[in-house]
Amino acid sequence: MTTDAARDAGPTPAPHVGLExxxxxLPLTRTLIVAGAIASRDYQDVHHDAEAAREKGSPDIFxxxxxxxxLVGRYVTDHFGPRSVLRKVAIRLGAPNHPGDTMVVxxxxxxxxxxxxxxxxxxxxxxxxxxxxxxxxxxPKEAEGR
Numbered sequence: 001m002t003t004d005a006a007r008d009a010g011p012t013p014a015p016h017v018g019l020e021x022x023x024x025x026l027p028l029t030r031t032l033i034v035a036g037a038i039a040s041r042d043y044q045d046v047h048h049d050a051e052a053a054r055e056k057g058s059p060d061i062f063x064x065x066x067x068x069x070x071l072v073g074r075y076v077t078d079h080f081g082p083r084s085v086l087r088k089v090a091i092r093l094g095a096p097n098h099p100g101d102t103m104v105v106x107x108x109x110x111x112x113x114x115x116x117x118x119x120x121x122x123x124x125x126x127x128x129x130x131x132x133x134x135x136x137x138x139x140p141k142e143a144e145g146r
Contacts, residue, residue, distance in 0.1 A: 012081060015117040015139060021079045021107035026071065028063070028125070030099040036067025063097035068131050072121050075105045076135045080117075084139045087116065091133030101125045107135070115139055 013019065026032075037047035042064045045052035053061045069089055077084050097103055103125045111118040116138045123131040 012079065015080070015109050015112050017109055017112055019109040021075070021109075021119065024075050024078075024105045026103045026105065028097050028099055028101045028103055030061065033061055033063045033067070033097065033099060036070070037064050040064060040066035040070070042066055058096065058098075060098045060100075063130075065091070065093055068093065068097070068123070071103075072105065072123070072131060072133070072135060075121070076107065076119055076137050079107070080137055080139045084137050086135065086137055088136040089133070090135075091121065091131050093131055094129040095125055095127035097125055097130050101127070103130055105131075110134070115141055 034048045037043070044064070046056055046058060047061055047064050050060050053059075069091060072091055073086050073089055077086065103123050105121065105123040107119045107121050109117050110120045116136060119135045119137060121131065121133050121135055122129060
């Protein structure tokens with residue numbers, strides 16, 4: 001899931017307030033949505049059964065919060081490297097992620113305290129903001145510039 005821009009940019013710069021992480025574009029496939037629900041043991045029918053989702057008012061199945069949470073965490077650790085440690089992930093869902101759409105995740109460092117940074121996250125799709133929130137991540141100094 002590492003972005004092309006992150007791979008091509010060379011060493012990750014030290015976290016600093018205002019640092020913008022490269023965006024990550026994720027095609028929202030039916031397989032991604034169903035596999036994420038299964039992997040997180042969320043067997044709610046709206047995450048795998050299109051007919052059931054429509055009966056409950058949704059145009060199609062939609063991604064669960066656990067999958068979104070995992071994707072947000074992975075986005076941050078992909079940027080800061082394998083030695084980074086997620087300390088807190090606080091997200092809120094908005095517009096649902098449906099198959100056939102695309103989600104673009106962006107992040108900006110909003111605070112740095114020693115080896116701990118806070119990253120503001122926004123993930124958008126064709127309907128608007130799918131996810132907003134913050135991620136607190138620790139990056140050991142020896143891991144910078146990997």
